[in-house]
Amino acid sequence: MTSVKHSPLTRKLSAFVALSDVELAVLERMHQRRRTFVAGRDMVHQGQTAQAAYILSSGWVCSYKLQADGTRQIVDFQVPGDFLGLRSVLLRTSDHSFEPIVDIEAAEVMTSDLLEAFAQTPRLATAILWAASRDEAMVVEHLVGIGRRDADARMAHFLLELGSRLALVGMGSKQGFDCPLTQYHLADALGLSAVHVNRVLRQLREHGLVTFRDGHVTIHDHDRLVDLAEFDPTYLDQIGQLLK
């Protein structure tokens, strides 16, 4: 009951719901089955049926879809505190792959654990479903970005969203954050070529907005970056909307 208090998931949920001791205990139990995965090797392959979901406690993962022509589209990144394959485990369908970007630690959650937890603490269930719904809103925002923003704004928006998500688990601030992604990851996520990603980053850097270098993102001018991206974080933090 002590360790889980500092897990990223607990931290994230705590920002939205005051968790009782009972709920913390349930979360504790969900964190018991700890596992590690090495960078680069898929955890779940496209089409495979998943038996378990995971709560990411350290490291980064991306979920993506591969196309016949070899290109890939990264749908979302998971950072500490995020669920992996939550929907797959509830509905037994998984239609994309998960790849750890660095070595990761995660807690395995079996379907039964999850259903049991939901039955015991409806508030926790709501909180977790809220997190899932937030993930979905991010996918929608991602869609809008790729469909209707040019490369600069897309990149700016992406970095700001990432910063917000990381800040929620204490891994970033408005000044910047650590980020293990390569420019290829950015390209596959943003629907750009890696070459163009590089040029976009250079431009943002030269305009004094943000620097992405050596695994670290430094935000120089948060306001102008928000302007460029038309970043409106309402879809991320609807604090107080829930469980009032």
Place this chain on the structure above:
Amino acid sequence: MTSVKHSPLTRKLSAFVALSDVELAVLERMHQRRRTFVAGRDMVHQGQTAQAAYILSSGWVCSYKLQADGTRQIVDFQVPGDFLGLRSVLLRTSDHSFEPIVDIEAAEVMTSDLLEAFAQTPRLATAILWAASRDEAMVVEHLVGIGRRDADARMAHFLLELGSRLALVGMGSKQGFDCPLTQYHLADALGLSAVHVNRVLRQLREHGLVTFRDGHVTIHDHDRLVDLAEFDPTYLDQIGQLLK
């Protein structure tokens, strides 16, 4: 108990779950509060909190997000049998707008009705959550399309997906379907300009693949269209995966 048997939603769910009389009765009750909306006037505005969800029984709707520069991105279309705002009603957050494309008929479903129905018939609950999960898979596929497919493949994929969805409620076949969308709708959905949509449609028509004209889509060569789009409908019909 007789009318609802032929509602599009019942038809859609029946393709995946054999519905009992009890479940049909619950569905019947959910269809009681009938409402109509006129084309072009938003049902729900961005940011508004929704008190109800809707089951679309006739007509088409699109859900979209507007950007500051006036461009819009259509996230999804709803056709008869689809839910509108299901997530918003469960989680009290709505982050996009809904616009009827033609005059529509829909059944209003209050949160309480839904929760009651879920409590009464877990199978129906699962079926409805499956439908929601399918919607989400479509958004992901949409994301992949915009990020990694060129305009032709994007259009082909979109039309094929739409055809499949409509076929499920008896409103289309491999030969074609009625479709009230304008080329502007297509443009806003596919992340293209209306001008380019027109050119793409011309090309598909001249290549003998598909004709979009006068509110009707005629598929001339289904196989070649599937080829061009790299269309893999697994994400749409996972028949038998569920509730075996």
Place this chain on the structure above:
DNA sequence: CGTTAGTTTGATGGTCCTCAAGCACTGTGG
């Protein structure tokens, strides 16, 4: 010290956007 992964920059060209104009059809009011 060669290999590999990732970054950087240049040159060239294609896809798709923007601007512009014309056409067909519908509904409306004089």
Place this chain on the structure above:
DNA sequence: CCACAGTGCTTGAGGACCATCAAACTAACG
């Protein structure tokens, strides 16, 4: 009945944005 506006479709010309190809550079690593 006709002028007119509104909506949607169609086509052309020019150009922006971004992809592709190519090559050099750095850092890490065995």
